[in-house]
Amino acid sequence: MGTLPTDAINALPFPAAAAAKLSATPSEIEREVINLFEQFRSPLLRYALSFGISVHDAEEVTQEVFLSLFRHLQLRKSRRNLRGWIFCVAHNLALKHRYANQRSRDMMASDWTIVERHLDPSPSPEEQVSSTQRRQRLLAVLHALPEEDQCCLRLRAEGLRYREIAAVLGISLGAVSISLTGSLARLIRADRR
Amino acid sequence: MLSGGFHLADQELLAAADGELSTRRAAHVRAHLVSCWHCRARMAEIEGTIADFVRAHRQAVDPQVPPIAGPRALLRAQLAELASKSKPGPWRQFFHLPSAARAAAYICLIFFVAAAGGKLLFQHSAPHGANSAVVLAEREAIPDRRLTPGATRMVTIGDVCSMAHEEVVREVPASMRKEIFQEYGIVNARAEDYEIDYLIAPGLGGAEDIHNLWPEPYTSTTWNAHVKDALEEQLHQMVCVGKVDLSTAQNDIATDWIAAYKKYFHTDTPLTLRSSVIRSFTRRLSS
Numbered sequence: 001m002g003t004l005p006t007d008a009i010n011a012l013p014f015p016a017a018a019a020a021k022l023s024a025t026p027s028e029i030e031r032e033v034i035n036l037f038e039q040f041r042s043p044l045l046r047y048a049l050s051f052g053i054s055v056h057d058a059e060e061v062t063q064e065v066f067l068s069l070f071r072h073l074q075l076r077k078s079r080r081n082l083r084g085w086i087f088c089v090a091h092n093l094a095l096k097h098r099y100a101n102q103r104s105r106d107m108m109a110s111d112w113t114i115v116e117r118h119l120d121p122s123p124s125p126e127e128q129v130s131s132t133q134r135r136q137r138l139l140a141v142l143h144a145l146p147e148e149d150q151c152c153l154r155l156r157a158e159g160l161r162y163r164e165i166a167a168v169l170g171i172s173l174g175a176v177s178i179s180l181t182g183s184l185a186r187l188i189r190a191d192r193r
Numbered sequence: 194m195l196s197g198g199f200h201l202a203d204q205e206l207l208a209a210a211d212g213e214l215s216t217r218r219a220a221h222v223r224a225h226l227v228s229c230w231h232c233r234a235r236m237a238e239i240e241g242t243i244a245d246f247v248r249a250h251r252q253a254v255d256p257q258v259p260p261i262a263g264p265r266a267l268l269r270a271q272l273a274e275l276a277s278k279s280k281p282g283p284w285r286q287f288f289h290l291p292s293a294a295r296a297a298a299y300i301c302l303i304f305f306v307a308a309a310g311g312k313l314l315f316q317h318s319a320p321h322g323a324n325s326a327v328v329l330a331e332r333e334a335i336p337d338r339r340l341t342p343g344a345t346r347m348v349t350i351g352d353v354c355s356m357a358h359e360e361v362v363r364e365v366p367a368s369m370r371k372e373i374f375q376e377y378g379i380v381n382a383r384a385e386d387y388e389i390d391y392l393i394a395p396g397l398g399g400a401e402d403i404h405n406l407w408p409e410p411y412t413s414t415t416w417n418a419h420v421k422d423a424l425e426e427q428l429h430q431m432v433c434v435g436k437v438d439l440s441t442a443q444n445d446i447a448t449d450w451i452a453a454y455k456k457y458f459h460t461d462t463p464l465t466l467r468s469s470v471i472r473s474f475t476r477r478l479s480s
Contacts, residue, residue: 042258046250046251046254049254049257154250
């Protein structure tokens with residue numbers, strides 16, 4: 001990365017941090033954005049796809065996210081919690097795409113198709129069948145959850161901390177904790193069946 | 194928090210596994226887990242379910258994720274374009290020059306102003322020729338920037354390119370037409386003489402706003418409303434096939450639509466065989 005990593009910048013005392021930010025020329029910011037793109041593109045695509053939008057739309061969302069990030073960094077806006085910021089923008093854009101496309105189809109559909117597509121049509125070992133059934137059970141529980149709970153689980157699965165999830169979804173820290181506990185309890189019950 | 198006074202609650206077990214507890218509370222949970230097989234088994238069950246969920250989530254979605262190379266190249270190109278647009282303007286660069294260079298620039302500027310002034314004086318005394326007629330025609334066809342600077346809606350390329358035809362060519366309400374004629378000081382206007390036109394067309398994200406509408410004469414023989422319609426159609430197609438980005442198209446048409454016409458049709462005069470030329474241009478774009 002051409003410039004200091006985000007955490008390092010946040011850790012600097014204020015004047016030094018300001019100087020480091022001011023020294024970032026557009027090309028340094030471009031490099032930084034590309035590095036962040038490489039790091040977060042797959043998690044963001046997965047998250048955007050979970051809103052039931054097409055792969056093409058999800059790619060457009062990720063592009064828009066990183067172009068916004070570029071403008072955000074260029075304007076020297078806050079670098080605190082960039083990961084949360086990136087997911088928050090992706091969340092809003094994915095919702096916008098979904099509403100724009102008027103595709104409020106069951107989000108289950110896409111995942112089911114993929115699961116079914118990846119089932120080996122030839123006679124498979126018993127373990128494989130059982131593991132696929134288990135996966136389908138878990139996904140069925142996931143898709144039966146309220147949307148906010150699904151988002152909490154997916155964001156946590158992409159590595160976001162409770163504080164970041166709360167910021168993305170605009171809910172309290174306690175609500176994140178309760179949501180995750182409740183969802184996991186349901187997944188565990190489904191797994192026991 | 195103890196469940197039934199003896200065991201840890203699921204919420205606390207999960208928060209501990211996720212590293213979301215305070216140091217003191219986390220130490221307490223660890224100590225409890227060392228002594229309690231029941232809570233350890235539940236913790237293992239939670240961890241196992243998390244692992245299964247992450248696997249299922251990834252397997253369901255990962256096959257849809259295309260390789261990164263293409264999107265990364267696209268982002269690089271878009272960032273380069275954004276970066277070039279946000280470079281400091283010539284005036285800001287000028288004030289960053291060393292004082293000697295700035296002094297030299299001032300001298301050049303004085304010479305330039307003197308030379309330009311002389312030329313203007315010469316032209317003013319010369320008889321008006323064909324060129325001045327063209328300039329006059331162009332001036333009439335350009336809206337007053339103070340009254341009509343252009344206004345846009347918040348739209349994406351997707352919105353613009355999926356617009357229905359009737360939205361692209363929608364009529365301006367009569368009340369607004371009247372207001373615009375008044376604004377431009379035109380009285381007793383005949384409908385067939387003017388088109389109340391969008392400076393930035395709806396098909397390019399232009400807004401139905403008085404700042405984006407002006408009375409464009411049909412009567413002008415050169416740069417008239419029909420010619421601008423052709424440019425709007427052309428730009429709309431170029432934006433939708435990705436040859437021009439939307440903000441550039443909006444900016445070009447709002448700044449000087451005649452200059453934009455010359456730029457995008459590669460001509461100094463309106464094309465007479467417009468439809469056939471557009472067809473051939475469109476064919477070239479799609480090929």
